Every structure is written in structure tokens, then in C-alpha cells.
Amino acid sequence: MVLDLVPPAVIVLTAALLVAVLPRDIGHAIGIAATLGVVAISWFVPDGAHVTVTLFGSADVGFRAVLYNVDVFSRLMGLIFGFIGGAAVLYSWASDADSTQTAFALTYVGSSLGAVYAGDWLTLIFCWELMAVTSTLLVWHYGGAAVRAGFRYAVLHGIGGSLLLAAIIWYLTDPAVVAAADGNPLVFSSHVDGAVEGGMLAADSVVPAILAAVGIGVNVGFVGLHTWLPDTYPRPHVAASVFLCVYTTKTGVYGMYRAFPDGHLWIAYMGGAMAVFGAFTALLQSDMRRLLSYHIQSQVGYMVAGVGLAGASVGYGGAKYYYDALAAAGAFGHVFNHILYKGLLFMTVGVIIYRTGHETLDEIGGLGRKMPLTAITFAVAALSISGFPGFNGFVSKGMIIGAAEKKHLDVLWYLLLLGGVGTFLSFIKLGYFAFVEGSYDGTVKDANTGQSVALVSVAGLCVLFGLFPDLLFELLPFQGEYEYHTFTIPHLAEGVGLGLIALVAFAVLKGPLHHVGKVPDVDYAYNRAFFYGGRALIVGTTEAYAAVDRLAVRFVRTCY
Template identity: 60%
Template sequence: MLATGGASIWAFLAPAGVHLPVRFLGFEAVLLQVDTLSRLMGIIFGLIAAAAVLYSYSSGASNRQTAFALGYVGTSLGAVFAGDWLTMVFFWELMAVTSTLLVWDYGGEAIRAGFRYAFYHGLGGSLLMAAVVWHYTVVDSFLFSASSGLVAGIPTALAAVGIGVNVGFVGLHAWLPDTYPRPQIAASVFLSVYTTKTGVYGLARAFPDGHIAIAYMGAAMAMIGVIYALFQHDMRRLLSYHIQSQVGYMVAGVGIGTAMATAGAFAHVFNHILYKALLFMTAGVVIARTGTERLDDLGGLAKHLPFTALAFTIAALSISGFPGFNGFVSKGLLTVAAHEEHLTVIYYLLMAAGVGTFMSFIKFGYYAFFRDLDREWDVDWSNWGQRVAMLGVSALLVLFGLFPQTLFAVLPGSTAHAHTFAPSHILEGLILAALGLVGFAVVKKPLSRIAHVPDVDAIINPVMFYGTRGLVRGLTELYAAVDRVVAGGAYAIARRLSHPYPVLNWLRVRATSVEREFRPGSLRATIAASIALMVVVLSGVLLGLLF
């Protein structure tokens, strides 16, 4: 916890510029570069990691899980502080490995989800690497300073799809709601923070001037994510779809590309990390205390878990963009940016997603905490560590909501035209909240009757959706078969070592049999075949290295 908090302080105080230039295999690389963008990411990554470690320790997470989580944090920091594409991709891939290990550590259903997660991120990382290599053939440098973003054309197309996996582009997002509800509750807090937000950072590096197609994709993510979230009864699955939706706001800001939009995108990165981590913390407390993940099995928990209910309410108002909370600030920057650029469709999609967000979290709060349920819960309060972690994050949500200038001071882009507390803006936020309340009242009964809605990937991309499921199922069965063989072999060896005489007798009989059957010609043929096979394999490896 001290190390991650120290990383946040260092990111805030570190002087801007290139700090660790090196040459690696003849290529120029920068292992550490501090600018406005990386500084902001470093501050929030370190800050939330400190709270997440405290929550993890207080939630019964194993030391091994915490080690994987800290490895995940470290590789994410490595990616955002890299000063060149080669270093960034290196840490990007390590981030995928460490996050997969974090998912797998819990076992059970998380194993299969982890395989699917690894498949998607391996594919995305490979596409990004291809984009970076293509970029190098044109620019002759991996350094960020060598060009403004990636070279237009094939490299940017490859990068958009590769990074799109990480941020959850529509059609590439199935891993997100599939994976994040599976691991231990504290692991979900870490997972909600780093992969998608590092993806937004990578998108801004690749497209520093924005791209209209990315802006529209972001708006579509915001709307589709919130629609699917509304249909969920599993708490963490609902929160996972809202990651896609909220990251959609950030992607839209990066795509719009103006100074205001960039400031809004990264203000939303900062704010989203805080309130989403807090939402996963509160959901984790409910799951740990009640033993259920389903909202329709819950109710009346506010009187049993009052502190958790208060923390949830603050986080819910923040993600929904209610005036006085941090989400209101960053969402306002993004909608103003879309309005100034006359991007009417994007503006109204973001506004509609805002109404849907209010509806989702009114639903979450109603079913989990505030509805009357003819059932008495025998649950303990959240423990002191969980309460301290949730209290600290809750305070930041209110701080940045009431005093946005504290956040504006570290943002890239410009907030010169931001009028956060203009009466018209506050009225807009209140209208969205009222529409959300009315909307939930209208759809409450129909939504309660819907048990399952097929994922959008199953409709628009069935080959990837069902193909990866089949691949993951096959890999899981292969993993289980290998595990059985290894475990069985280890048991057999241990048993034979404890009773060695039958083995020695078998070896003596076998040696006599081999001696009778020995033929020098067959031995020479076997050696020749082995050498030929080795030559073929080594030749293939050499050709691969050369070409």
C-alpha cells in the first residue's frame, strides 16, 4: 500500500521530460517519460491501487492474489510511463499476462473466463504490435517524439482494432462482462481500473488529433453498454457493462480530439477509476456478507450495511453525473465538447446514456439496499479496512465534484470554456436524474421478468462470440487433461518411490529383453533419424529468425 501510494506521489512530483533513454537491440527506447498525460495516469493508478490493496487485505485475499494484483498495477504503470511504442507494447503484453493470472488465481469458473480473456488480449496485443512495426518501417523510430501518433493508414487501422479490444469496442467487448464478475471480490476492484483505462491512454497516443469514427464508436459504446447493463441481475455483470458504457464517453472524447474533449476524456478516466472501484468495493461487501450476486435475491440491506449503502449512494450519484459529484464534472466537459463541434448524434447519445445510467443505479440501489423485503439478514458490517478504503474514495468523489479546479490543474487539453456550475448545466443534470427516476419506474416491472438477454456479440459477431467460447472450452478441457496426467504421474512416482522393489525388478527384466533385441543397424538408423529431425527443426527456427 505504501509503495503504490508512493508511486502516486512520485507521479505528481516528478519533473517532466525523458528520464531513462536506452538502446535495446539497436533501437532507441525511453523507459520513463513524464508528460501531462502520463502524470495524470500515474497519479490515479497509484492512488487507487493503495485503496484497493487495503480493501484486498481486508477482504480475505491471499498473498499470491495480491502479488498478481501488484504485478498488474506495475505493468500498467510501465505502459503509461513508456516514452516509445516498443516499451509500451512490452508492458501492454505483460499487463495482459498479470491480469490473466489475477483472474485464474480464484479457480473455478474464473479459469475458463481467464482463457477467453487471454485469447482476446493476445489477439489485441498482436494487432497493436503489427501496427507499431508497420509504423517503424515508415518513421524509422519507435519514439513517441518521432511523430504525432501512429502513421495514418494500415497502422492506425490495426491499432484501432488492437486497442479496441482493451477498451471494449462494440463487437470486441465480450471478454469484459464475461471476466470481471468471476474472480475474488477484491480482484474485480483491480480489474475494473487498469486494462480499459490503459487502453484509452494508448488510443490517445495513437490518435492525438482524434478521429471521427472513434468518436462515434465511443458514443455507441456508451449507449449499448448502458442498455445491456439495465437487463442484468448479477451485480458485477451490471457494473462490467457500465465499464464499457463509461469508457465509451472517454473514447468519444479522444475521437473528438479538441482540447476540451481531451480534457473531458481524461477527467472522466480519473473520475471513473474512483467511482467504479468504489462500486466494485460495495458490491464485494454485499456478496461477501450475503453469499449472493443476484439483485433479485437482495433487499433491505441499508439498515444492515449502512456504511456500505452510503458509499454505494455516493458512487452511484457520481457515475450517473449528479451535480456536486465528480462524474458531473467530466461528463459535462464531454457533452460541451460534442456540442461545440456540432456533433449532434454523439451529443444526444451521450445524454441518453446518462439517463440510462441513472436508471441502472436506481435499480441497483433499490434492489440491493432500499426495497422492503420480507427477510431478515444476519450479516456483519463491513470491516474496518473495507470502511477506510471506501471512505477515502468516497471523500475524493465529493472533493473533485465540489472543487473541480483541483482536477483541472493536472489535466491535458484545456478547460478554459468549462462552466461546471452554470445554472443551465446544473439544470441539465437534474433533468437527466428525473428522467432516470421516471424511466426506472416505467420499466421496473418488465425488467424484473427478463432473466437473460443475449450478448450483442452473439448477434453482430457470432463467429467470434461462439468460436472463442468453443476454443476456450477446448483449452480448458486440455488443461484439465494435462493436469490429471501430471497429478496422476506425480502420484505414481511417489508411490513407486515408497515401494521401489517392483520397479527395480521390472527394470532388470526390461534391460535383459532390450539386450536380446539389440541390433546395431537399428540403433544407427534411429540416431540418423534423430539428427535429421533436429536439423529440420533448427533450420526452421533459423529461417524464422532471419526472415
């Protein structure tokens, strides 16, 4: 079958070239067709399909790179990456994005697809770095404040990618890994002979595991490494933000699982910290896209927690594999669901910005009466991300929280619940001050036809997978290895209860929350530390050189 041999990344990257040179309408139509074609390929290509090439030697002794590897993990990522890519291209066209921007966006999509369909670490790191470059170009294209933000974005991702590359090199040179790999030390595809199982901890070597965790941690937004998210994503064109909110962090979660398929307790607790920190920092923002960016960190925290819990050595010892599988499936289910509702949130907020020209909650209000479709689809996305029963986030978030509870990790369980309260509270705030309270001065239209199609199609899937979770379960890994019932009384009570707590908290805190603006993050401290530290180093080095030079001149004059 020809499709077995054509990586989806190639199709999307080819489309990006065409979008750049063809008329705008035709180019965007090709972009939509290419990304939706990825959905078809991901659905129909059989598990086990792979494409390998031999690098650095002959077929007998050379390194085999797996450029294309289809398994249940990459298939799931391909399905959702393709669908949201098509919706985002349509949204870009309807939001007046130019062809160059969409071409950059599609190269970003293509490089992300290359990473998730990679079957070895060499291919993955190549696409990983290409993803960083193309996303930076997408940010820079908008100009203005996006250029400086894009530079900071590029520096952080360059550091993260370098750490991951160092981990891969260290891992490659580990004799135990090489001995176990039968000549394929960097291959993780289960469809290729000699692949190494166990990820970066396969040889019990701590250093590459730490390097990989921190390097990937930049992409997923570990606390302290996350500042590029709220710094960058509010800056470019509203359509560019839709692409950006999807691919980097979720490819990072995929990479985290490939590096640590057996999980780790430290990773699980970092996920819990991300869930709480992101949610409550978001609550203190008035810039709408900045608020949404912090909630990327928060929701990715649930995914990271799921990856961390996916190990027999993590948490409770009884029924180990059952709960390991539940956690891993929940992590990837949340990746799938998050892409839908987070893309929808950036689309709805983007429509507000597109129609009003305003970015902050202080400048708008009462838009629900003038923009009913945008308000309704926002409500769907807000209830989905908050984990309210009947919406897709309720399904996958509950799987991860349930795994933490069953593994008797009480602190992590409370962190994830607390993050849920913060999420509800943030989106009650955003929805209330954008669509309910106040009255916007001036005429404003609702979403246009193209934007409406994108909004409704994504919102429909948020509801579909929320009401019929078995449709999602059929796509997830580890089918038949865990049992999970979505609509149980305790689970329903948990989802509704978190929302009620948040409603009461909002009623009490509504006044202060309305007037709070941008709250400084940790980068406020370390940006200044780097600036003044760097300046001190440069000045100190210059002065030291000058002092040595003066001594040398004095010595020469004294002697001669």
C-alpha cells in the same frame, strides 16, 4: 534526483515479489506503501524526466527506448493508478484475499504503470502484453468458473495485442515515418529528440491506424470486442474485481490517445455507441458485477469519444483548438474520475457479496437498513457515475458532452445524453433492489474496518472533485487552452433533467426490470459460430485427408 531515475513500475513490481513471500499482514502493508509511494513520485518528479536506453546497436545508430517518461498525461495516470492501487490493496487485505492474489494484482498494477509511463511504442507494447498476462493470472488464481473466463479473456487480449504489435511494426517500416523520426521512429515522448508527432496517422498510412484502433479497441471495449468485460470481471474474488475494473480499460484509453492524439470522427462515434450499448445492456442484468462491467464499457465510451473529438478536423471548424483541448482534457478527467467511482462501486458490491455470499439482485434486498455505510458510499458512487451535480462524474462527463455540442456533432451529443439516461436508470435499479426494496433474510454485517476506510477514502474524493472541480482541472492536460464552467444553469439543468427522466422511466419499468436476468450478448452468437465453424473445419479437413489417403491407396494397389 534519484526519483527521476526510478520508474514507478519497478517499485510496485518489487513490492509484488515481497508480498508473495512475506507474512500476509506485512506484505499487504508493503503493497499499500508502494502504491501510495507511486502517488508521491508522480506528484514530485518534474515534467520532462525520462530514462532512455539504447537497444539493437550503438548510441549513434541504435534504437532508443524511453523506459520512463514523465509528462502531464503519464503524471495524471500515475497519480490515480497509485491511489486506487493503495485503496484496493487495503480492501484486499480486509476482504481476506490471500497474498498470492495480491501479488498477482500488484504485478498487474506495475505492468499498467509501465505502459502509461512508457515513452515509446516498444516499451508500451511490452508492458501492454505483460498487463494482459498478469491480469489473466489474477483471474485464474480464483479457480472454478474464473479459469474458463480467464482463458477467453487471454485469447481476446492476445489477439488485440497482436494487432497492436502488427500496427507498430507496419508503422516502423513506413519510410515517411522513419524519415520524419530522425532515428527514433517509435518514440512519442516529446522530451526526446526526433520523436514522431501525430501518432499512428503521422504518415497518413491507413493500415497501421486501423490495426492500432482495433487492437486497442479490444482493451477499451469497442462494441463487438467488449464481451470479455462482463464475461470475466464477475468471476474472480471480489477484491480482484476492484483491480481489474481500473487498469486494463484506462490504460487502453491512454494508448488510444497516444496512437491518435489528433482524434478521429470514427473513434468519437464508436465512443458514443459504447456509451449507449453498455448502459442499456447493463440495465438488463441481475448479476451485480456483470451490471457494473457493462458500465465500464459505457463510461469508457465517453473517454473514447473525448479522444476522438480531440482533433481540429473533427466536427465544427470554428474555435477548433479550444474545443479540441476541452475534449481531450475531458477524456483524461473522466479517466481519473471513473477510476474513483468505478473502484468504489466494485468495492461496495464486493462488500455485499462478501457479507451475504450472493451475487444477484434476486437474492438480496433491503440491505440499506443493515449496511448503512455501504449504502451511503454506494449512493456517492452511483451519483458520481451518473453525472449528478456535486459529484465528480458531472464535471468530466459534462466536458465531453459539451465538446460534442460545441463541435455541432448532434448525433454524438444525443448518444452521450442517451447513455447518461441509461446510466441513471441502471443505478436507480441497482440501488433500489439492493438497498431499499425487500428484506434480506438472515443476519448481515456492514463493511469491516479496513473495507470502511477504503470505501470512505474513495467516496470522499468523488465528492471533493465534484464540489471543487478546479482541483481536478489543475491536474489535467491543456491547462489554459480551454475554458469550462462547471456550475452553469444549462449544465446543472442537464444533469438534474437526465436523472428525472430516468426516475420516471424506472417508475414505469420497475416490475419488468426486477425480473429480467442475464440477457445474451453478441458472444452468444460468435462463440457458437467459432465452435461449430472450428469443428466443421477440423472434421472437413480430416475427411478430406482420409479421402485423399483412400485414393492414394487405391492408386497404389491398382498400379502394383
